[in-house]
Amino acid sequence: AQSVTQLDSQVPVFEEAPVELRCNYSSSVSVYLFWYVQYPNQGLQLLLKYLSGSTLVESINGFEAEFNKSQTSFHLRKPSVHISDTAEYFCAVSERGYQKVTFGTGTKLQVIP
Amino acid sequence: NAGVTQTPKFQVLKTGQSMTLQCAQDMNHEYMSWYRQDPGMGLRLIHYSVGAGITDQGEVPNGYNVSRSTTEDFPLRLLSAAPSQTSVYFCASSYSSGQGHEQYFGPGTRLTVT
Numbered sequence: 766a767q768s769v770t771q772l773d774s775q776v777p778v779f780e781e782a783p784v785e786l787r788c789n790y791s792s793s794v795s796v797y798l799f800w801y802v803q804y805p806n807q808g809l810q811l812l813l814k815y816l817s818g819s820t821l822v823e824s825i826n827g828f829e830a831e832f833n834k835s836q837t838s839f840h841l842r843k844p845s846v847h848i849s850d851t852a853e854y855f856c857a858v859s860e861r862g863y864q865k866v867t868f869g870t871g872t873k874l875q876v877i878p
Numbered sequence: 879n880a881g882v883t884q885t886p887k888f889q890v891l892k893t894g895q896s897m898t899l900q901c902a903q904d905m906n907h908e909y910m911s912w913y914r915q916d917p918g919m920g921l922r923l924i925h926y927s928v929g930a931g932i933t934d935q936g937e938v939p940n941g942y943n944v945s946r947s948t949t950e951d952f953p954l955r956l957l958s959a960a961p962s963q964t965s966v967y968f969c970a971s972s973y974s975s976g977q978g979h980e981q982y983f984g985p986g987t988r989l990t991v992t
Contacts, residue, residue: 771920799981808882808968808985808986809921809981809983811981811982859979864909864928866923866979866981867923868920868921869920871920
């Protein structure tokens with residue numbers, strides 16, 4: 766069965782500093798990987814995804830994540846955060862050929878002015 | 879497209895009452911699912927459906943029923959509400975193949991059971 770671990774429940778970071786949100790997954794088969802973002806009092810929206818091909822994927826607002834198969838990780842990074850990045854970020858995994866998506870417990874990113 | 883819509887946005891129930899949370903999507907997605915979100919626990923899958931007439935249980939199905947009579951609608955029924963069901967409920971939909979199961983989420987229903 767697939768599982769996702771987000772070890773950091775909260776990450777405070779100063780504005781314009783870099784940030785990394787960690788995600789590790791467990792699965793016995795090939796996977797798709799996702800990062801979703803949830804702004805306060807809203808639903809989740811897709812930030813970026815890894816399906817196949819290049820292991821480095823990017824979002825339109827400067828986030829990137831790298832699929833590392835040997836370390837079963839999909840960490841999310843941004844070189845310089847903005848106040849508007851304050852939100853909760855969820856890592857998710859689904860196994861190829863299998864419908865269900867499993868979410869991590871989320872990491873709250875707090876950007877400090 | 880409206881995407882995924884959910885009603886109501888907020889609901890307060892007394893213990894033992896029943897209610898239905900509505901979810902609809904207009905993207906012709908085969909796959910629909912219900913999650914509950916609780917602090918520190920992420921999103922947990924309640925029930926899901928891979929198409930009209932086909933539903934299955936997720937991780938935390940007890941106390942909830944679903945049906946899928948059309949592609950568009952996937953209501954979640956609480957049979958006899960309990961305080962443990964106080965949560966934020968999200969409906970999501972996706973294509974069943976070719977897109978890596980990217981999920982589109984509704985805005986959520988915040989339910990309080992007293």
